[in-house]
Amino acid sequence: MPPRRATTPQSVTLRDVAKSAGVHLSTASRALDPTKRHLIADTVASKIAGIADKLGYRRDPIAASLRTRRSKLVGVIVPDIANPVFSPIIAAITETLSAAGYSTIVADGGQDRRRQSALVGELIARRVDGLVLATVRRDDPILKECLREGLPVVLVNRADESDSVSSVVTDDRAGMRLAVEHLFELGHRAIGHVAGPAHISTGYLRRQGFEEAMAARGLTLPADAVVEATAYEREAGEAAAAELLKRNPKLTAIAAANDLLALGVYRAIAAAGLSCPRDISVVGHNDMPLADMVEPPLTTIRIGPREMGHDAARLMIARIQEPEAAVKKVVLSPSLVVRASTARHES
Amino acid sequence: MPPRRATTPQSVTLRDVAKSAGVHLSTASRALDPTKRHLIADTVASKIAGIADKLGYRRDPIAASLRTRRSKLVGVIVPDIANPVFSPIIAAITETLSAAGYSTIVADGGQDRRRQSALVGELIARRVDGLVLATVRRDDPILKECLREGLPVVLVNRADESDSVSSVVTDDRAGMRLAVEHLFELGHRAIGHVAGPAHISTGYLRRQGFEEAMAARGLTLPADAVVEATAYEREAGEAAAAELLKRNPKLTAIAAANDLLALGVYRAIAAAGLSCPRDISVVGHNDMPLADMVEPPLTTIRIGPREMGHDAARLMIARIQEPEAAVKKVVLSPSLVVRASTARHES
DNA sequence: CTGAAAGCGCTTACAG
DNA sequence: CTGAAAGCGCTTACAG
Numbered sequence: 001m002p003p004r005r006a007t008t009p010q011s012v013t014l015r016d017v018a019k020s021a022g023v024h025l026s027t028a029s030r031a032l033d034p035t036k037r038h039l040i041a042d043t044v045a046s047k048i049a050g051i052a053d054k055l056g057y058r059r060d061p062i063a064a065s066l067r068t069r070r071s072k073l074v075g076v077i078v079p080d081i082a083n084p085v086f087s088p089i090i091a092a093i094t095e096t097l098s099a100a101g102y103s104t105i106v107a108d109g110g111q112d113r114r115r116q117s118a119l120v121g122e123l124i125a126r127r128v129d130g131l132v133l134a135t136v137r138r139d140d141p142i143l144k145e146c147l148r149e150g151l152p153v154v155l156v157n158r159a160d161e162s163d164s165v166s167s168v169v170t171d172d173r174a175g176m177r178l179a180v181e182h183l184f185e186l187g188h189r190a191i192g193h194v195a196g197p198a199h200i201s202t203g204y205l206r207r208q209g210f211e212e213a214m215a216a217r218g219l220t221l222p223a224d225a226v227v228e229a230t231a232y233e234r235e236a237g238e239a240a241a242a243e244l245l246k247r248n249p250k251l252t253a254i255a256a257a258n259d260l261l262a263l264g265v266y267r268a269i270a271a272a273g274l275s276c277p278r279d280i281s282v283v284g285h286n287d288m289p290l291a292d293m294v295e296p297p298l299t300t301i302r303i304g305p306r307e308m309g310h311d312a313a314r315l316m317i318a319r320i321q322e323p324e325a326a327v328k329k330v331v332l333s334p335s336l337v338v339r340a341s342t343a344r345h346e347s
Numbered sequence: 348m349p350p351r352r353a354t355t356p357q358s359v360t361l362r363d364v365a366k367s368a369g370v371h372l373s374t375a376s377r378a379l380d381p382t383k384r385h386l387i388a389d390t391v392a393s394k395i396a397g398i399a400d401k402l403g404y405r406r407d408p409i410a411a412s413l414r415t416r417r418s419k420l421v422g423v424i425v426p427d428i429a430n431p432v433f434s435p436i437i438a439a440i441t442e443t444l445s446a447a448g449y450s451t452i453v454a455d456g457g458q459d460r461r462r463q464s465a466l467v468g469e470l471i472a473r474r475v476d477g478l479v480l481a482t483v484r485r486d487d488p489i490l491k492e493c494l495r496e497g498l499p500v501v502l503v504n505r506a507d508e509s510d511s512v513s514s515v516v517t518d519d520r521a522g523m524r525l526a527v528e529h530l531f532e533l534g535h536r537a538i539g540h541v542a543g544p545a546h547i548s549t550g551y552l553r554r555q556g557f558e559e560a561m562a563a564r565g566l567t568l569p570a571d572a573v574v575e576a577t578a579y580e581r582e583a584g585e586a587a588a589a590e591l592l593k594r595n596p597k598l599t600a601i602a603a604a605n606d607l608l609a610l611g612v613y614r615a616i617a618a619a620g621l622s623c624p625r626d627i628s629v630v631g632h633n634d635m636p637l638a639d640m641v642e643p644p645l646t647t648i649r650i651g652p653r654e655m656g657h658d659a660a661r662l663m664i665a666r667i668q669e670p671e672a673a674v675k676k677v678v679l680s681p682s683l684v685v686r687a688s689t690a691r692h693e694s
Numbered sequence: 695c696t697g698a699a700a701g702c703g704c705t706t707a708c709a710g
Numbered sequence: 711c712t713g714a715a716a717g718c719g720c721t722t723a724c725a726g
Contacts, residue, residue, distance in 0.1 A: 121405070
């Protein structure tokens with residue numbers, strides 16, 4: 001039963017336009033392509049444009065794709081579309097790309113490697129001109145896959161370890177330094193860290209930043225002061241924080257590797273019969289939407305997601321236009337946003 | 348400068364498979380199409396499949412699309428990708444669709460009608476097999492556009508007024524009744540409503556539900572007890588609530604048309620030097636992600652977004668498979684989730 | 695059960 | 711500046 005659209009109006013093709021204008025198909029094609037229009041006599045070109053308009057002609061991108069092997073389509077894969085951090089990043093990517101004539105197709109890659117790999121394959125099959133990835137691990141086989149296909153790739157928010165791919169991230173180490181410095185200045189000395197997964201650059205680097213900042217202040221770091229969450233999810237943050245508190249009853253502050261984890265920390269604090277920030281101060285990371293509306297409003301590190309998205313899109317456009325261009329790594333500076341989840345510690 | 352991928356390996360086509368198997372192109376095509384495979388001798392078919400596998404053949408969906416005018420692609424347009432309500436809806440749609448072999452392309456339609464219209468045109472040009480819309484107004488010209496094209500459409504969360512399109516929504520009136528009843532039982536009598544935009548079904552129907560529920564309890568509704576927000580955004584909710592409080596200083600409770608508006612109401616309450624729920628109780632609508640983490644944790648109406656997404660996807664699949672099938676309107680039952688933003692009112 | 699052929703709607707070397 | 715022709719990779723009536 002081939003599902004046939006009963007009423008589909010036979011849409012107008014280039015052939016129709018050409019015939020109606022009394023020119024050859026190829027002339028019509030050129031006249032309607034901004035980059036080729038100069039090849040055609042001005043009067044002819046504008047006549048063709050007028051007729052195309054009148055007939056309601058729209059170029060068939062599928063047919064064009066088949067011929068050119070390009071699509072004016074860029075894929076964006078995020079690890080979790082439900083994570084609010086990605087909303088502004090996606091929005092910014094879409095805006096910039098669309099201004100340059102590219103459509104965006106965003107997909108949720110999830111945690112599963114096989115699913116991600118299948119998704120990439122699917123997008124490649126659909127001839128995307130490039131892929132923006134917010135999913136990669138520090139050492140991710142998917143990248144090799146893309147590079148093998150010769151597909152332009154730019155990484156956003158998370159980077160990989162190789163130097164083979166452009167990326168835009170914030171300075172994760174610096175972000176954690178900001179967090180620790182802030183806590184230190186409030187008088188905290190016993191500070192713990194709920195880390196993100198070590199196989200993701202943000203988890204790895206923020207943990208490094210934490211340890212460096214602690215060392216810089218001469219604070220000893222008990223072996224138990226860091227617990228790694230299994231994923232960037234609230235539940236994982238709660239579990240990790242519960243463990244952290246059990247091991248370190250003296251903790252007066254916790255820096256979390258991201259905001260969702262920080263919300264899990266809130267839970268663990270409450271479950272332990274403690275209160276934030278009275279007993280324990282908490283700093284998040286990312287300043288995701290609604291971070292200001294939770295209780296207590298979350299002190300966190302702002303990463304400029306819109307700028308990140310814009311830059312990623314710009315890198316992508318550059319890369320598509322000039323595939324041999326040098327790899328470019330953009331690192332944005334994070335900033336501290338102080339709200340109510342951190343308080344002075346009187347010892 | 349046609350951007351050419353320097354290293355693209357000439358990918359293996361159907362022709363390669365056929366040649367390698369010593370059969371005709373068309374035979375290979377049939378053997379590799381599950382719905383046509385029975386036409387081919389079993390031994391031949393499995394030989395072809397084996398070879399396709401070994402060669403790493405992947406069907407080119409672009410070429411197939413051009414020929415069949417179908418794409419196995421479904422578009423999903425949401426009004427605001429940053430609104431957390433849509434995350435689980437999108438995720439559920441994607442899951443169900445993908446299980447049925449369809450890919451999803453999600454796009455942010457924004458508020459602008461022209462942009463939405465362009466987006467729809469773009470997706471149609473890309474030959475999507477159907478469109479799931481979470482953007483429509485009660486009387487939306489875009490629907491006519493889609494119907495004219497013969498494109499399967501299903502509406503999710505918001506419905507239109509005509510009976511020409513399938514949809515899955517929650518019972519918006521019932522939801523507001525739940526909210527008002529809850530407040531009534533807590534002792535509230537002076538209840539206001541921050542309504543959603545009246546041109547959207549949820550705004551319109553929830554307001555009706557509010558007014559009906561108030562009437563059912565014999566509560567008089569001063570003309571000033573409802574203020575309509577200009578959009579489903581926090582800022583708009585704050586502005587509307589500020590207006591509401593100014594006009595009705597005696598209010599002890601506010602039912603908001605959705606959670607984002609409710610968060611705006613929180614702000615307006617604080618700005619007025621009042622406290623929720625001590626002075627004013629607030630009920631939201633949707634139970635979006637993080638609604639439990641705001642302060643105070645939001646009492647709200649749960650709409651079952653995942654079920655909504657699944658149902659929408661199922662309707663879409665049915666419609667694609669059987670375009671003449673009857674229009675179906677699914678209405679899910681909402682439920683009340685009591686948290687801490689509502690409290691007993693002692694008068 | 696299999697093959698030969700047409701054609702989906704474009705773009706782009708190649709000629710002139 | 712314009713035309714004629716080939717071809718992107720598939721699917722599917724039409725034959726046999």
